[in-house]
Amino acid sequence: MSNSDESVSLNITNVDVLSRSAPTPKRVNEDRWLAIESPSVPYLFTAAVIDGAGVRKSLPPLIKVLKDSFPDFTPSAYTAYLLKKSLNEQLSVEPEKSLRETLIIANQTIREMISNIFGNFDSSKILSGLDQHLKHDEHNIRLVLPACVVTVARLNLTSRQLEFAHLGDTTLLEIFQDGNVVRHTKDQMGPFDCIAFEQIMALQKEQELSHFRDAMLLPESRNFIIESGLRLNYVDLDGKTDRHNGCGVVNGMSEMEDYIETGVISINPNNTLGFALLTDGLELPTPLHERAEQRIKRFLRTSRLIQKHGLRGLHNEVVRMTDRDIYFDRYPRTKHRDDATGIYIQIEKDE
Numbered sequence: 001m002s003n004s005d006e007s008v009s010l011n012i013t014n015v016d017v018l019s020r021s022a023p024t025p026k027r028v029n030e031d032r033w034l035a036i037e038s039p040s041v042p043y044l045f046t047a048a049v050i051d052g053a054g055v056r057k058s059l060p061p062l063i064k065v066l067k068d069s070f071p072d073f074t075p076s077a078y079t080a081y082l083l084k085k086s087l088n089e090q091l092s093v094e095p096e097k098s099l100r101e102t103l104i105i106a107n108q109t110i111r112e113m114i115s116n117i118f119g120n121f122d123s124s125k126i127l128s129g130l131d132q133h134l135k136h137d138e139h140n141i142r143l144v145l146p147a148c149v150v151t152v153a154r155l156n157l158t159s160r161q162l163e164f165a166h167l168g169d170t171t172l173l174e175i176f177q178d179g180n181v182v183r184h185t186k187d188q189m190g191p192f193d194c195i196a197f198e199q200i201m202a203l204q205k206e207q208e209l210s211h212f213r214d215a216m217l218l219p220e221s222r223n224f225i226i227e228s229g230l231r232l233n234y235v236d237l238d239g240k241t242d243r244h245n246g247c248g249v250v251n252g253m254s255e256m257e258d259y260i261e262t263g264v265i266s267i268n269p270n271n272t273l274g275f276a277l278l279t280d281g282l283e284l285p286t287p288l289h290e291r292a293e294q295r296i297k298r299f300l301r302t303s304r305l306i307q308k309h310g311l312r313g314l315h316n317e318v319v320r321m322t323d324r325d326i327y328f329d330r331y332p333r334t335k336h337r338d339d340a341t342g343i344y345i346q347i348e349k350d351e
Helices: 060-069 075-093 099-118 138-143 190-206 212-216 219-231 254-259 292-323
Strands: 010-020 031-038 044-053 147-156 161-167 171-176 181-183 261-266 272-278 340-349
Touching: 010 031, 010 044, 010 292, 031 075, 031 340, 044 075, 044 272, 044 340, 060 075, 060 099, 075 099, 075 147, 099 147, 099 161, 099 254, 138 219, 147 171, 147 272, 161 171, 171 292, 181 292, 190 212, 190 219, 272 292, 292 340
Parallel strands: none
Antiparallel strands: 010 340, 031 044, 044 147, 147 161, 161 261, 171 181, 171 272, 272 340
């Protein structure tokens, strides 16, 4: 690359945003999104998608607070709201602030919210309302804490770099001019969902049920999903975090810090068309054991849909695929369709 090319900065030619709640009566959209533009040098554009993670066990004191003061929120939606609010407040004042640090500070906001309800962030107090067999193991705090997952990305138009911080199963995709795609974030929860789905499939076979959806309704299946919640900001028996056995979420636990993924991407404007941030509800559904070639095809299809029809076109395809799989057999999942949120940022060279 010549020196003249290296001095070229970027322009944002399009920002496409979509956020749709799942088609369930009285459903609250538990997703949130954020976009902040810094109009002065070094010309920054920061975006985030946030996905509220459903709690495994309800926390009655929190439910009461929300019912009294925030009746339009579920615990997950409220946590996503608080995270967005904190990110917005921090980055509006300090646009170049460390994205990792912004997540840590936002996590502290969630911790303070829980502490205000219970007097302090104490596992024994928080778990006191649970069933007897759950309340005496402090690891079970993960089952009741409201949580959300997030990808936040900052595009520096002057230096032609994108930096990101990530927790959970939201997605950052880089889409290239030739249609190819690179996923820069890890699906931290995917392996543990897979374990739970395999257990549910075994129940389906054992009880000779016709469809995966039938097996999902069994109490035993619900327990498999509940147990997967122990992976959130996981610690082993020695109290140590382990990225191979855990998933990062924003839920007030300090262990979250060990699960934050960060990265910096150098952008070649001759190759890169744009970046897409997606919650999992806006990703094309996948079979339980997706092969490498299937994954490549799925991302190529995602790229084509976004380039041709925008995020609305991608969402329409998600709807079509899930509506044709009403028994959850082709694409095992816990619900027919999830909330879907995305931001697509298209770029070009500033000639």
